[in-house]
Amino acid sequence: MRPQQVVAELLTAELAEKTARSIRIRWGAAKFPVCKSLPEFDFTVSPVNEEVVRNLHDGDFMDQARNGVCWSGGDRIGQNASRNSDRGPRGQ
Numbered sequence: 001m002r003p004q005q006v007v008a009e010l011l012t013a014e015l016a017e018k019t020a021r022s023i024r025i026r027w028g029a030a031k032f033p034v035c036k037s038l039p040e041f042d043f044t045v046s047p048v049n050e051e052v053v054r055n056l057h058d059g060d061f062m063d064q065a066r067n068g069v070c071w072s073g074g075d076r077i078g079q080n081a082s083r084n085s086d087r088g089p090r091g092q
Contacts, residue, residue: 038057041053055066
């Protein structure tokens with residue numbers, strides 16, 4: 001490997017690490033909760049509607065050419081979405 005290639009790879013790795021570090025610092029400064037993947041999320045201790053979240057994650061709404069809307073309404077996140085999930089476009 002040529003010296004220029006080694007330096008280029010080292011610079012790329014350093015940039016990736018600095019970007020990751022910057023995101024971690026900003027995440028901590030914003031005081032966001034710990035980031036979890038969907039399998040790690042405990043729906044039993046959360047008011048979030050598990051069925052709605054899993055349906056959004058699966059992306060089935062895109063195959064059906066339907067809009068996916070996420071909003072925050074305090075402790076009622078997902079309740080209206082699950083109630084209206086069987087309706088057509090614009091709640092019809």
